[in-house]
Amino acid sequence: MIVTIDGVAASGKSSVSSGVARALGVPYVSSGLLYRAAALLALEAGAALEDEAAVLVLLEGSGLRLEPLAEGNRVWAGGRELTPDLHSTRVDKGVSAVASLPGVRAWVDAQLRALPQPFVAEGRDMGTNVFPHAQAKFYLTASPRVRAERRARERPEDIPAIEAALTKRDEADRRQISPAVDALVIDTGPLDLQGVIEVILSALPEHEAGRTS
Numbered sequence: 156m157i158v159t160i161d162g163v164a165a166s167g168k169s170s171v172s173s174g175v176a177r178a179l180g181v182p183y184v185s186s187g188l189l190y191r192a193a194a195l196l197a198l199e200a201g202a203a204l205e206d207e208a209a210v211l212v213l214l215e216g217s218g219l220r221l222e223p224l225a226e227g228n229r230v231w232a233g234g235r236e237l238t239p240d241l242h243s244t245r246v247d248k249g250v251s252a253v254a255s256l257p258g259v260r261a262w263v264d265a266q267l268r269a270l271p272q273p274f275v276a277e278g279r280d281m282g283t284n285v286f287p288h289a290q291a292k293f294y295l296t297a298s299p300r301v302r303a304e305r306r307a308r309e310r311p312e313d314i315p316a317i318e319a320a321l322t323k324r325d326e327a328d329r330r331q332i333s334p335a336v337d338a339l340v341i342d343t344g345p346l347d348l349q350g351v352i353e354v355i356l357s358a359l360p361e362h363e364a365g366r367t368s
């Protein structure tokens with residue numbers, strides 16, 4: 156069983172996926188963390204973010220590995236945990252450039268498709284490209300202002316600066332972002348976190364919502 160939850164930046168994908176995954180008793184998979192890790196490795200190595208060959212060498216040589224858990228995903232480069240460094244402002248700014256490289260996308264897609272099922276997968280193209288045969292698909296939206304207000308609780312920047320950065324990232328991710336035709340689109344603006352999780356759980360086919368492993 157695969158459930159996909161895609162959406163724009165800071166629309167609640169990882170928080171909602173974690174809640175849905177816990178309710179189903181399965182892990183969730185954060186595809187964005189692998190793109191963030193690729194950007195971090197490139198930034199740390201001083202590689203140009205547009206240099207596909209250099210980024211691929213870093214990915215192949217780093218022992219990069221996603222550890223999907225229902226409570227939260229962790230990313231490792233060999234024995235070093237990258238997770239705490241993946242949500243910095245510099246990674247936010249650089250990640251879209253790395254994610255637009257076809258070779259990097261193919262590398263990430265292969266990692267994701269190799270993971271053992273069942274799981275909830277979240278990102279931008281989980282329902283359209285990576286897991287087009289998923290049993291249930293969702294797409295989260297909310298206005299840039301609402302998303303910025305939520306994110307401001309986690310970042311040092313003020314709301315207008317966060318809103319501008321989110322809008323810029325949505326624009327840069329435009330090619331990766333599109334709801335699957337068979338996805339249920341949810342405007343999370345008027346809903347709290349639990350409300351979004353409940354909308355998704357109640358939309359799942361009965362046998363998926365009831366399963367615990």
Ligand SMILES: Nc1ncnc2c1ncn2[C@@H]1O[C@H](COP(=O)(O)OP(=O)(O)OP(=O)(O)O)[C@@H](O)[C@H]1O
Nearest residue numbers: 164165166167168169170171305306343346347348
């Ligand atoms: N429906 C909601 N109501 C209130 N707060 C929410 C809601 N959904 C998410 N949040 C909060 O918004 C923030 C962003 O959520 P989250 O990190 O899950 O989004 P994301 O889509 O995974 O972000 P990114 O695209 O940057 O990885 C978090 O602080 C989260 O707790």
Ligand SMILES: Nc1ccn([C@@H]2O[C@H](COP(=O)(O)O)[C@@H](O)[C@H]2O)c(=O)n1
Nearest residue numbers: 186187190250251254278279280328331
């Ligand atoms: N399926 C995906 C997931 C993510 N990206 C890129 O990674 C960035 C970070 O993702 P978050 O989910 O953590 O926001 C995102 O801005 C995209 O550039 C992607 O291309 N495809």
